[in-house]
Amino acid sequence: xxxxxxxxxxxxxxxxxxxxxxxxxxxxxxxxxxxxxxxxxxxxxxxxxxxxxxxxxxxxxxxxxxxxxxxxxxxxxxxxxxxxxxxxxxxxxxxxxxxxxxxxxxxxxxxxxxxxxxxxxxxxxxxxxxxxxxxxxxxxxxxxxxxxxxxxxxxxxxxxxxxxxxxxxxxxxxxxxxxxxxxxxxxxxxxxxxxxxxxxxxxxxxxxxxxxxxxxxxxxxxxxxxxxxxxxxxxxxxxxxxxxxxxxxxxxxxxxxxxxxxxxxxxxxxxxxxxxxxxxxxxxxxxxxxxxxxxxxxxxxxxxxxxxxxxxxxxxxxxxxxxxxxxxxxxxxxxxxxxxxxxxxxxxxxxxxxxxxxxxxxxxxxxxxxxxxxxxxxxxxxxxxxxxxxxx
Numbered sequence: 001x002x003x004x005x006x007x008x009x010x011x012x013x014x015x016x017x018x019x020x021x022x023x024x025x026x027x028x029x030x031x032x033x034x035x036x037x038x039x040x041x042x043x044x045x046x047x048x049x050x051x052x053x054x055x056x057x058x059x060x061x062x063x064x065x066x067x068x069x070x071x072x073x074x075x076x077x078x079x080x081x082x083x084x085x086x087x088x089x090x091x092x093x094x095x096x097x098x099x100x101x102x103x104x105x106x107x108x109x110x111x112x113x114x115x116x117x118x119x120x121x122x123x124x125x126x127x128x129x130x131x132x133x134x135x136x137x138x139x140x141x142x143x144x145x146x147x148x149x150x151x152x153x154x155x156x157x158x159x160x161x162x163x164x165x166x167x168x169x170x171x172x173x174x175x176x177x178x179x180x181x182x183x184x185x186x187x188x189x190x191x192x193x194x195x196x197x198x199x200x201x202x203x204x205x206x207x208x209x210x211x212x213x214x215x216x217x218x219x220x221x222x223x224x225x226x227x228x229x230x231x232x233x234x235x236x237x238x239x240x241x242x243x244x245x246x247x248x249x250x251x252x253x254x255x256x257x258x259x260x261x262x263x264x265x266x267x268x269x270x271x272x273x274x275x276x277x278x279x280x281x282x283x284x285x286x287x288x289x290x291x292x293x294x295x296x297x298x299x300x301x302x303x304x305x306x307x308x309x310x311x312x313x314x315x316x317x318x319x320x321x322x323x324x325x326x327x328x329x330x331x332x333x334x335x336x337x338x339x340x341x342x343x344x345x346x347x348x349x350x351x352x353x354x355x356x357x358x359x360x361x362x363x364x365x366x367x368x369x370x371x372x373x374x375x376x377x378x379x380x381x382x383x384x385x386x387x388x389x390x391x392x
């Protein structure tokens with residue numbers, strides 16, 4: 001390897017190795033200078049270890065070595081010059097002065113060279129960080145764009161069904177209103193119309209929730225309320241959907257009233273989404289919801305007798321835009337946005353949501369909240385007058 005290739009290779013060596021080599025060369029040069037005659041003036045080579053030390057990027061080492069070499073220059077001279085011969089104009093002393101000046105100039109140049117290299121390295125690191133940040137933002141923008149595309153595709157599919165049903169129900173009601181013989185069908189048609197309108201309202205609400213989640217953190221507004229009343233209220237809201245499919249929708253009473261202090265609106269939305277999802281994938285039987293308290297948490301269970309979910313799909317059901325495979329091997333309508341929204345909301349409330357399911361035997365979604373949410377009932381009167389489901 002020639003000298004032109006040797007120096008760049010050394011300058012890219014590991015700093016500890018380069019520093020040790022520079023110190024070794026400095027000591028070796030000082031030793032050779034000490035054992036030779038003053039006429040040889042080996043100190044003219046003292047700049048070599050400084051150049052070798054530039055690979056360390058250590059300016060303290062640079063100036064430490066420079067100080068050692070400057071002192072050595074004159075110590076060796078004082079030991080080698082014969083007694084009584086010293087003079088400020090003595091040629092060997094002038095050589096030493098020039099060598100010391102050369103070492104000092106080299107040290108200054110290398111100092112600024114190291115500073116320039118450090119500045120360039122810092123700029124490269126900053127540029128690299130900026131490029132990484134730009135790349136991260138680009139990936140986030142691409143992912144957001146893909147999410148919006150999937151959202152629009154999912155929404156367009158899910159919106160079309162209830163809108164088409166609402167249109168048909170409206171036309172059927174208009175025809176029944178004009179024909180007295182069909183008047184008996186109006187209540188049934190109105191109920192089915194209400195069910196589809198409720199389904200469409202829930203879908204639009206989900207879309208707005210996703211947009212709100214993407215725009216910032218979820219804010220929690222706590223209040224004190226009866227969990228039993230909340231469950232009855234949400235079942236009452238979704239009763240038309242269940243009745244339209246001839247499904248039972250029951251609230252199983254807890255052993256004792258449960259009062260919570262958390263965000264009522266968000267918990268109600270979780271229960272509503274789970275109930276709506278259960279109704280959507282249940283054709284025979286019904287849905288039941290109940291609440292219980294353990295030593296460290298509050299559990300809300302939503303059970304259905306629907307199609308169930310295979311074990312291979314359980315890990316992905318809370319992913320946005322996932323689709324459930326129906327029993328015939330094709331893809332169903334997909335569980336859409338409701339379950340991902342439930343997971344985000346429950347996480348914001350400090351809880352978790354899990355599922356137990358078996359194909360053909362239904363599913364049970366279990367929502368848990370920490371026991372710190374449990375509070376005493378405000379008064380005995382409010383705790384003893386729970387809400388009731390329609391028709392009970």
